[in-house]
Amino acid sequence: MSGTTLLKETGPREVFCGLTSIVWLHRRMPDAFFLVVGSRTCAHLIQSAAGVMIFAEPRFGTAILEERDLAGLADAHEELDRVVKNLLKRRPEIRTLFLVGSCPSEVIKIDLARAAERLTAQFNGQVTILNYSGSGIETTFTQGEDGALKALIPLMPSSKEDKLLLAGTLANPVEDRLKTIFNRLGIKNIDSFPPRQSTELPSIGPGTKVLLAQPYLTDTARELKDRGCEILQAPFPLGVEGSKLWIEAAANAFNIKKELVSSTLEPLILRAQKALKPYIEQLSGKKLFLLPESQLEIPLARFLSNECGMELVEVGIPYLNREMMRTELELLPEKTRIIEGQHVEKQLDRVRESNPDLVVCGMGLANPLEAEGISTKWSIEMVFSPIHGIDQASDLAELFARPLHRHNLLSHKELETA
Numbered sequence: 001m002s003g004t005t006l007l008k009e010t011g012p013r014e015v016f017c018g019l020t021s022i023v024w025l026h027r028r029m030p031d032a033f034f035l036v037v038g039s040r041t042c043a044h045l046i047q048s049a050a051g052v053m054i055f056a057e058p059r060f061g062t063a064i065l066e067e068r069d070l071a072g073l074a075d076a077h078e079e080l081d082r083v084v085k086n087l088l089k090r091r092p093e094i095r096t097l098f099l100v101g102s103c104p105s106e107v108i109k110i111d112l113a114r115a116a117e118r119l120t121a122q123f124n125g126q127v128t129i130l131n132y133s134g135s136g137i138e139t140t141f142t143q144g145e146d147g148a149l150k151a152l153i154p155l156m157p158s159s160k161e162d163k164l165l166l167a168g169t170l171a172n173p174v175e176d177r178l179k180t181i182f183n184r185l186g187i188k189n190i191d192s193f194p195p196r197q198s199t200e201l202p203s204i205g206p207g208t209k210v211l212l213a214q215p216y217l218t219d220t221a222r223e224l225k226d227r228g229c230e231i232l233q234a235p236f237p238l239g240v241e242g243s244k245l246w247i248e249a250a251a252n253a254f255n256i257k258k259e260l261v262s263s264t265l266e267p268l269i270l271r272a273q274k275a276l277k278p279y280i281e282q283l284s285g286k287k288l289f290l291l292p293e294s295q296l297e298i299p300l301a302r303f304l305s306n307e308c309g310m311e312l313v314e315v316g317i318p319y320l321n322r323e324m325m326r327t328e329l330e331l332l333p334e335k336t337r338i339i340e341g342q343h344v345e346k347q348l349d350r351v352r353e354s355n356p357d358l359v360v361c362g363m364g365l366a367n368p369l370e371a372e373g374i375s376t377k378w379s380i381e382m383v384f385s386p387i388h389g390i391d392q393a394s395d396l397a398e399l400f401a402r403p404l405h406r407h408n409l410l411s412h413k414e415l416e417t418a
């Protein structure tokens with residue numbers, strides 16, 4: 001491990017909860033429905049996070065716990081059964097229904113695992129009903145995906161065939177592109193998890209080599225390992241360096257000749273490095289502070305430092321899985337300061353003291369910091385943008401160059417009007 005400084009901090013947190021992941025999961029698996037068992041606050045969060053998406057029929061909803069449920073005066077299980085029956089009667093095309101736990105459902109201890117079992121039996125194979133927690137008490141927003149994938153693993157058939165499994169939601173065009181590269185290397189048997197339909201779950205077993213596309217799948221990786229899969233050790237496919245090493249990890253596991261790997265990747269790398277150049281000019285030497293929210297912070301810090309020349313002031317991360325992050329940590333510059341967990345007040349004090357050029361943070365902190373003249377980037381944008389792979393490196397850099405460019409324009413305007 002490189003000489004990074006790893007510290008822990010606890011205290012008040014400022015992060016989105018795991019319900020947010022429904023926004024990209026329901027796009028990925030259009031035959032699934034996500035029913036949040038929660039409060040009006042949860043309904044508002046999902047509505048506003050996903051409000052820009054227009055479907056003939058939404059693929060998520062909230063079974064709202066009313067005061068009578070919260071006070072224990074009503075049987076929440078009976079109410080839930082009624083809501084689920086009505087939903088499935090109206091929407092017979094739903095193949096997988098996720099009951100998603102929230103802070104209120106956890107506080108009043110509704111056993112959603114039992115409810116999912118009972119309802120699956122009642123619907124007799126017509127629909128699979130699963131549960132996971134998106135509660136803000138337990139999760140940060142990307143952990144919602146980890147919970148949903150973990151819930152699907154017991155349904156995945158077993159097989160011994162040799163295959164590559166890409167785990168973690170990727171934008172469809174990015175996933176197609178990465179599969180094309182693997183095909184060119186001679187790796188043909190590739191599955192994705194989650195699949196594009198919830199009913200098309202790939203088989204897994206001792207021949208499955210897993211490449212994690214996202215750094216927040218701690219529980220999913222553990223369960224896949226328990227089913228006999230091999231988790232390949234690699235950085236995450238962000239930027240040229242991370243994506244190259246990620247692809248090479250799969251190539252090594254499938255004994256692909258090094259010459260074929262380099263002749264396939266070299267032209268892509270050269271093109272990506274050329275496209276990165278104008279952004280390196282804008283980002284190089286700028287001070288970057290990452291507050292913890294998405295779990296993508298370490299791979300982003302590695303890319304922005306190693307490939308774009310940014311200076312890392314502090315890298316916050318909600319939780320640190322050392323095994324999963326081992327290769328990423330080795331690639332970080334010496335003495336990078338990594339803080340696991342959060343005490344938001346202390347962290348904001350450090351932001352102000354260090355006067356960074358750019359802060360990566362949650363939406364709730366961005367506006368106050370902008371009002372203080374500090375440029376920000378929303379972490380949540382990273383999970384909605386197609387940023388994975390060698391080809392996307394310049395798009396990823398552009399996401400960080402944009403707020404700096406805007407800040408420059410605004411400062412010039414202020415000078416002109418002064």
Ligand code: SF4
Nearest residue numbers: 017042045102103136
């Ligand atoms: S799950 Fe908790 S944190 Fe998330 S919206 Fe509902 S009440 Fe808020």
